[in-house]
Amino acid sequence: MADPQQVLAQRVHAAIVASFGPGFDDADPLIRPSSFADFQANVALPLGKRLGRPPREVAAELAGRLEVSDVCEPPEVSGPGFINFRLRDDWIADQASRMLDDPRLGLAPVARTQTVVVEYSSPNIAKEMHVGHLRTTIVGDAIARVLEFAGHGVIRDNHVGDWGTQFGMLIEYLLDVGQDSPDAAVLRTDPNAFYQAARRKFDSDPGFADRARKRVVDLQGGDPDTLRLWQDIVDLSMDYLHRIYARLGVTLTDADIRGESFYNDMLADTVASLEAKGLAVYSDGALCVFPPGFTGREGRPLPLIVRKSDGGYNYATTDLATVRYRVDVLHCDRAIYVVGSDQTLHFQMVFAVAREAGWIPPGARFEHAQIGLVSAPDGGRLRTRSGDNVQLADLLEEAVERARAILVEVEAPSRFGPAELDAIAEAVGIGAVKYADLSTARDSAYVFDWDRMISFRGNTGPARCPSPGPSRGPSPGPTPVSAGRGWRSPPRPSGRWRCGCSTSAPSSPESARPPSRTGCARTCSTWPACSPRSTRSARCSRPSRSRCGRAGWRYVPSRCACSPRAWACSGCQFPSRCDRALNSAPAPRRRRGRRAASL
Numbered sequence: 001m002a003d004p005q006q007v008l009a010q011r012v013h014a015a016i017v018a019s020f021g022p023g024f025d026d027a028d029p030l031i032r033p034s035s036f037a038d039f040q041a042n043v044a045l046p047l048g049k050r051l052g053r054p055p056r057e058v059a060a061e062l063a064g065r066l067e068v069s070d071v072c073e074p075p076e077v078s079g080p081g082f083i084n085f086r087l088r089d090d091w092i093a094d095q096a097s098r099m100l101d102d103p104r105l106g107l108a109p110v111a112r113t114q115t116v117v118v119e120y121s122s123p124n125i126a127k128e129m130h131v132g133h134l135r136t137t138i139v140g141d142a143i144a145r146v147l148e149f150a151g152h153g154v155i156r157d158n159h160v161g162d163w164g165t166q167f168g169m170l171i172e173y174l175l176d177v178g179q180d181s182p183d184a185a186v187l188r189t190d191p192n193a194f195y196q197a198a199r200r201k202f203d204s205d206p207g208f209a210d211r212a213r214k215r216v217v218d219l220q221g222g223d224p225d226t227l228r229l230w231q232d233i234v235d236l237s238m239d240y241l242h243r244i245y246a247r248l249g250v251t252l253t254d255a256d257i258r259g260e261s262f263y264n265d266m267l268a269d270t271v272a273s274l275e276a277k278g279l280a281v282y283s284d285g286a287l288c289v290f291p292p293g294f295t296g297r298e299g300r301p302l303p304l305i306v307r308k309s310d311g312g313y314n315y316a317t318t319d320l321a322t323v324r325y326r327v328d329v330l331h332c333d334r335a336i337y338v339v340g341s342d343q344t345l346h347f348q349m350v351f352a353v354a355r356e357a358g359w360i361p362p363g364a365r366f367e368h369a370q371i372g373l374v375s376a377p378d379g380g381r382l383r384t385r386s387g388d389n390v391q392l393a394d395l396l397e398e399a400v401e402r403a404r405a406i407l408v409e410v411e412a413p414s415r416f417g418p419a420e421l422d423a424i425a426e427a428v429g430i431g432a433v434k435y436a437d438l439s440t441a442r443d444s445a446y447v448f449d450w451d452r453m454i455s456f457r458g459n460t461g462p463a464r465c466p467s468p469g470p471s472r473g474p475s476p477g478p479t480p481v482s483a484g485r486g487w488r489s490p491p492r493p494s495g496r497w498r499c500g501c502s503t504s505a506p507s508s509p510e511s512a513r514p515p516s517r518t519g520c521a522r523t524c525s526t527w528p529a530c531s532p533r534s535t536r537s538a539r540c541s542r543p544s545r546s547r548c549g550r551a552g553w554r555y556v557p558s559r560c561a562c563s564p565r566a567w568a569c570s571g572c573q574f575p576s577r578c579d580r581a582l583n584s585a586p587a588p589r590r591r592r593g594r595r596a597a598s599l
Contacts, residue, residue, distance in 0.1 A: 002095060002106075005031050005039060007071055008085055012041050015065040020051065037084035044081035055081030060319045075310055096466070109151035117155045117326050118144040120269070120338035121252060122244075125160035125237045126170050128192040128391040129244055131448070138437045140338035141250040143369065155330055158252050162234055162259035168216030171229045172208060173198035179232060187236035192391070210544070218263075222376045246351065247378075247430060257321075266321040267313045271306050272318075279358055285309030291352035316350060321355040328562065334365040339444060341370040372445040396430060403429035403462070428462050435461030498501075 012029035026262045036038035044062060048055035059081040066075055072085045076581060078170040090512070099105045171465075173194075173251040175181035186194045202209050218226040224409040238254065245252050271287065274280035279289050288303035296302045306317045326332045339348060354360045404425035413421055439459055456582020 004071070004087055004092075005033075007568055008039055008068065011066055011068050011071070011081075012043060014034070014067075015062050016043065016047070020047070020063055020066050025331055025344075034082075034084055036078065038078075038087045039085045041083040041085070042081075044083065048081060055385055059083050087506075094380040100128065112527050113151050113153060113502065114333035115153045115331060116339065117146065117157050117330060117332045119157040119159050119336065121250070122159040122161070122240065122339070124189050125234050126187065126195050127161075128190065128240070129390055129397055131390045131538070134392055134395070134433070135374060135442070136338050136340065137245075137248060137250055137252075138434050139369070139371060139442045140295065141248075141252070143336060143338060144251065156252055156256040158257045158259075158332055160257055160259040163261040163264060165213075165216050167219055167230055168214070169198050169202045169212040170195065170233055171208075171215050171219070171226060172212045174229060174233060175202060176201070176208070179229075184236070184462070187233065188239040191237055196405075226585040227554045228407055244392060244396075247339070248434070249430070260318050263318050263321040263325065266325065267317050268272055270317060270321045270324060271313070274353075274357060276305060279353070279357060280306055289353045289355060290354075293352070294349055302349070316346070319347075320354060320357075323366065324359050327359060327361065332364070334357070336367055336369050338369045338371060341372055344368060344411050372441070372443050374448050375445060376448060378430075396433065399433045400425050400429035403432065406462075424487070432461035 009031045010030065013025075013027070016024050016029070024047070027047060030042040030046075031039050032042060041059075041062070044055040044059035048058045051058060056077060056079075059077045063077055063083055066083075068085065069074065069090050070088075072087045076084045078084055095106075110553045118140055119135060120143070121137040123133050136203065144154050144156050146446050174184055176590045183194070183197070202212055215226060218286045219230055274289060275287070280287050281290070282288070283303055286303075286305050287307040288305050290301045290303055294302040304316050305314060306320065307313060323335075326335050339347070351360065351366050351368075354366070360366055405426070407421060407425055411422070415426065420532070435447070436448070
């Protein structure tokens with residue numbers, strides 16, 4: 001699809017040169033989205049200064065020269081000299097149809113492809129994924145899909161935590177309960193329960209703790225029996241990850257897993273290389289690198305520890321070995337680490353050390369795609385009623401249950417069978433969770449609000465996607481009007497509103513439910529056609545400019561654009577500015593205003 005902003009910029013630029021000569025070929029058309037149209041050109045304001053003429057006069061001359069009749073309606077000059085453009089419905093429909101026929105949706109492949117490593121999700125083995133893993137998994141998968149669709153060679157990398165001192169404890173506990181016991185099988189369904197049971201025994205049984213510490217030494221030393229038991233724990237935990245990833249619909253597979261254990265054999269050589277280059281020095285018994293430009297309190301240089309005083313390695317060592325592997329073996333041009341924002345300083349120091357060591361070649365990009373934290377509506381961490389951290393599996397299950405409750409409320413069970421209803425609830429619930437993540441800037445923290453997320457109004461997953469209407473009988477389904485204009489619902493059967501409330505029965509019992517829960521603005525006496533965010537009387541004389549759903553008594557036509565998600569009474573005084581479609585109303589036109597999305 002042709003980018004309308006670029007198309008308009010080319011047409012306005014041509015009009016500038018035609019009106020004022022080639023000397024103005026360098027003028028930027030300044031095409032911007034508009035709150036009062038689809039786009040606006042602001043170029044008349046700087047041109048007015050250069051020409052010594054009123055900007056509005058310059059805008060009027062440009063509007064007369066513009067040749068945009070095939071793309072938009074006649075341009076209008078407003079304010080001090082803005083030129084407003086409203087795209088033609090048939091132009092957008094034609095562009096959308098071309099995209100539909102094109103497997104690449106009109107997107108040309110990139111001119112120079114790159115090999116890009118995208119590291120995301122990265123949970124800990126033998127522990128249940130919590131809500132903190134949600135955003136890194138969803139956002140990371142979206143980044144990988146977009147880059148792949150653009151034509152780049154994408155290598156997905158699930159850098160799971162499958163190595164470390166805790167595995168000595170877990171291996172010993174697995175031996176104690178028996179590898180084929182029901183307690184061991186808990187790893188498949190509730191990894192946290194297995195981990196917590198092992199931890200309790202470690203804290204309460206000194207003999208068990210000693211065996212666990214010895215098992216860590218055996219694991220790091222490559223003891224075959226210990227490695228076999230470690231692999232059993234990893235395999236059992238992977239069953240759990242498979243279910244979570246399948247439910248979220250992410251594209252990670254077992255082949256994408258390169259956990260901490262994968263780099264274990266590279267750690268000693270990585271540290272030796274740093275020593276040979278003169279970058280690693282001892283500080284308080286630990287081997288450290290002090291990259292320039294990183295200081296702590298009192299201006300003291302910050303160390304990046306690469307080998308602890310006890311001879312063990314840490315996350316920094318593993319991440320440096322990972323950089324070497326991705327450059328030397330995978331030959332990546334770019335690596336994106338989709339990890340929480342609390343790891344920003346760590347990655348800045350790791351990348352600085354890797355560049356200083358010459359492991360990141362010029363032109364290669366290693367970047368940290370920071371992921372903001374998720375908080376509860378009260379601003380704190382998401383917790384269960386018992387005070388525990390919310391586990392990801394429980395969160396997804398609740399999303400589906402809440403979606404099912406909404407579907408029951410709008411009488412969807414009367415139209416769909418149990419299996420179909422379950423599938424719809426799953427799609428709506430999981431889709432709502434994913435949309436909430438993707439609709440928020442990835443580096444911004446956001447509040448996890450169930451009521452907003454599962455709502456069928458506003459900028460939410462259920463509101464943006466076609467959903468089953470609650471009226472009885474077969475539904476014709478939502479009808480796409482044009483790119484970026486949302487969904488316009490088809491006309492309702494005669495005498496019925498979307499909710500099933502009779503248009504001729506103002507005392508209908510259906511009116512007892514407020515419109516904020518069903519997506520319906522009823523015209524009956526209890527719930528008059530009202531604001532999508534309010535149940536106030538329709539007699540309000542000050543409807544909001546762009547989100548008003550009131551229909552009838554006291555419209556203010558110059559300030560009301562009518563909500564596209566509400567249903568109006570047949571007495572709507574301004575059908576030409578309303579997205580509502582009733583039998584007695586003329587064919588409605590779209591709401592004038594900023595388009596929420598684009599194909």
